[in-house]
Amino acid sequence: MAEDERWPGHAVLQVPVRPLDEHVRAGYLRHDPSLLGRGPDFVHAHVTVLGPFDEVPDLASVANLAASCAPFEARCEQVELFENGTIHTPAWPRARFEALTRAAQRTFPEVVPYRGQFGVSPHVTLEALAPGVDVASVAEGLGDVLPASYRVAQLDLVWYEQGNTHLVARFPFGC
Numbered sequence: 001m002a003e004d005e006r007w008p009g010h011a012v013l014q015v016p017v018r019p020l021d022e023h024v025r026a027g028y029l030r031h032d033p034s035l036l037g038r039g040p041d042f043v044h045a046h047v048t049v050l051g052p053f054d055e056v057p058d059l060a061s062v063a064n065l066a067a068s069c070a071p072f073e074a075r076c077e078q079v080e081l082f083e084n085g086t087i088h089t090p091a092w093p094r095a096r097f098e099a100l101t102r103a104a105q106r107t108f109p110e111v112v113p114y115r116g117q118f119g120v121s122p123h124v125t126l127e128a129l130a131p132g133v134d135v136a137s138v139a140e141g142l143g144d145v146l147p148a149s150y151r152v153a154q155l156d157l158v159w160y161e162q163g164n165t166h167l168v169a170r171f172p173f174g175c
Helices: 018-031 059-067 094-107 135-142
Strands: 010-016 046-053 072-076 086-092 123-128 148-152 154-160 166-172
Touching (some): 010 094, 018 135, 018 148, 046 094, 046 154, 059 094, 059 154, 059 166, 072 094, 094 148, 123 135
Antiparallel strands (some): 010 046, 072 148, 086 123
């Protein structure tokens, strides 16, 4: 791809899901290593809260949003398939993640989740359908990782761009 044809990138507010990170990182390595995150604190497995942002949003606004949120316990239990071929695991409790997205939308009303292409369905993307890759093979590859429990206690602001994917900032939740 020529330099002038490069995807310009975007920012995303997301919740890191550390128990699934090794598997999701391996998928990036197989499918598009140019999108691997930089730095030791980068977590590839995530639940998207709001995005894409064409530019990095106001950091003080993100900090205020995170400070207004209470931490909660979450889990991922099974592997499922969206109609578009995305293999994922739903994030529970769904209502808590949806409330987090609504709060982010109130803070950033100009940002439409997924540019309106998809509804809000809290999940962790695991893979995409491909020859030899289906729900059963992904579930088998996860082994005993699922069910996975984790604490939602921060928002990560991440910039995704080929060769420049990185954590912009991490924002702890208030109490």
